Amino acid sequence: MSVAMPTLEDAGASENAPRVVTPAQLIWRKFRRHRLAMLGAVLTIALYLGAAFAPFIAPFGPNEYQSRYTYAPPQTVHWIRTNEEGRRIFGPYVYDLKVSVDYASGRRVFETDRENVIPIRFFPRGAEYRLFGFIPADRHLFGPADPDRPMFLTGADRLGRDMFSRTIIGSQVSLSIGLVGVIMSLILGLIFGGLSGYYGGAVDTLIQRVIEFLQSIPSIPLWIGLAAALPKDVNPALIYFYITLILSLIGWTGLARVVRGRFLSLKNEDFVRAARLDGASPWRVMFRHMVPSFLSHIIAAVTLAIPAMILAETALSFLGLGLRQPVISWGVLLQEAQNIRSVATAPWLFVPGGAVVVAVLAMNFLGDGLRDAADPFSSN
């Protein structure tokens, strides 16, 4: 940092010397005061942990279905009940669902059956999965004591699959695509923003024109144009990669502007000049001396860029141009909500949309707080 730290020599007497506070500590102090940002941080961490442990938290496998329960409504979790002997028991349970078919409309009609309870157990065996992709397991955090009976906390979809499980599993792809996309944008942004800010002159003008041009093109038509160009039959992992690439093609411009602005303001600082006079290569000056001093700004900008990526992926997948079945992401899940009639029968198809809103809000709060805290030496 360019500001001189108070050191022991400055303070004179060593007993009542002020404690040296590192910039990181200052940032943390400032950040902690921002309540919404703290909330956002907690939620964001929870979401990413949830995504990491998704198959464990989800009571059912993503493709497990019970065709008897198509479009089953959400069941509420109750806690206290009286058992057969008339004793009060404390423990989570849901009521069973009575299914009948309305032949006039051809739909299933569900009624809560208050006579039959389905107790919820912790750590039951269920669908097999691989934790982190390699640890085989079949225990879930919670689930119905009898795995064949219904427990749909946020309802079931067209095929009788559990929306809650699918939304949690979907977070893996949706949240990671934002992260991967942002990392790609960041690499591009650092290179071009850095070149632009460091060299200035013609290089700067050229890169700035390109950025202005990319920003003046409406992004969604361009995205769907590019996404329509993706081959239909390649494997999902490749599609995932292409989508992140398409998203970061435009996403890098914003980050490049932040980087350039920072480079311009740091270029004439003494420590940068000193490094240059020491004969450090431009690459070293940039990444060893300049980048660390505005890392906090970059982190804030990146946090604010992730939700934009998540929204973009959701929109593309929703239109059927992004990820497709059998990949599960929030956008793919929302495709089910495209038809107004199926939404009218099962409003819980919006649940993945709720997850999108929560994730985007949390990261916006977090990013806002980080941006305010990024410069701990400013007075406000």
Add this chain to the structure above:
Amino acid sequence: MTNYLLRRLLYMIPTLIAVSFVAFAVITLPPGDYADTYVLAARQSGQVVTPEQEQAIREFYKLDRPWIVQYWDWTSSIITRGDFGFSFQWDLPVNELIWPRLAMTFVVSFSSLMLVWIIAIPIGVYSAVRQYSVGDMLATIFGFIGLAIPNFLFALVLMYVSFRYFGASVGGLFSPEYINAPWSFAKLGDFLGKLWLPMVVLGTAGTAGLIRVVRANLLDELKKPYVVTARAKGMRERDAIRKYPLRIALNPFVSSLNDVFVQLVSGATIVSVVLSLQTTGPLLLEALRAEDMYLAGSFIMMLSLLTVVGTLVSDLLLAWLDPRIRFR
């Protein structure tokens, strides 16, 4: 000013060339061409298509020529004759298809922009002047939620609500009986009755963003000594805010207005697919799927042109609003 305007118009020429290039590159990117789509559809309906016939289709639509020749043909006929090519899928000149749709996109985006403007400035000013009041907090919450809800999801939820509670389906820009009717007062009324939904859906995100811009900038200005001076002179509070700080605070507002316009045009694409509006969105999506290249390319190009012109207008507005900006 005239000089500045001329220079800006000149700048637009390379931009437009780049736009047309990108648009054409994007639409020719998919593997295969319209002949493939055509043959596939014909085979699926049971017809026999020989490779010679396939070749003939390709030659007829000039799809067998090199990329750069096709690009040159397309752009030169746009410049010389205003001819945007031919839509294979619709069997019509592109010109007949895009103009009504583009006009609708413009109407929808522009009216959303007006809505954003009308709502964002007063709320932003209020939030700044009464910082941390209940109203300010409500505006902040509204702002964050507006940013976090994807446009298409908001459209879906509104459609669901009106379907569920009012029993009406709200898609489209016209009721069925008016779609092909000539313009009349009744049709205009019907149109305005339907326009509010896309306006609200599109406007929310932009409003949310702009409230924060106005609030942050006005807050910065309100601390400056000249505002203190104005108050010390005994100027009325509303004049002390309106005359100087607000005008300066609106400067970044105007420059971000353009981003908002770009977002509106861009967001309108998805929203109009969801709400089945008669704008560019649904047609563009269909054209891209069928590899109807000239139609899709013309849409992408004209939408980009719309936003490029939007940028120019907002820059001119900025220059007019803030005399400190030099016409370089």
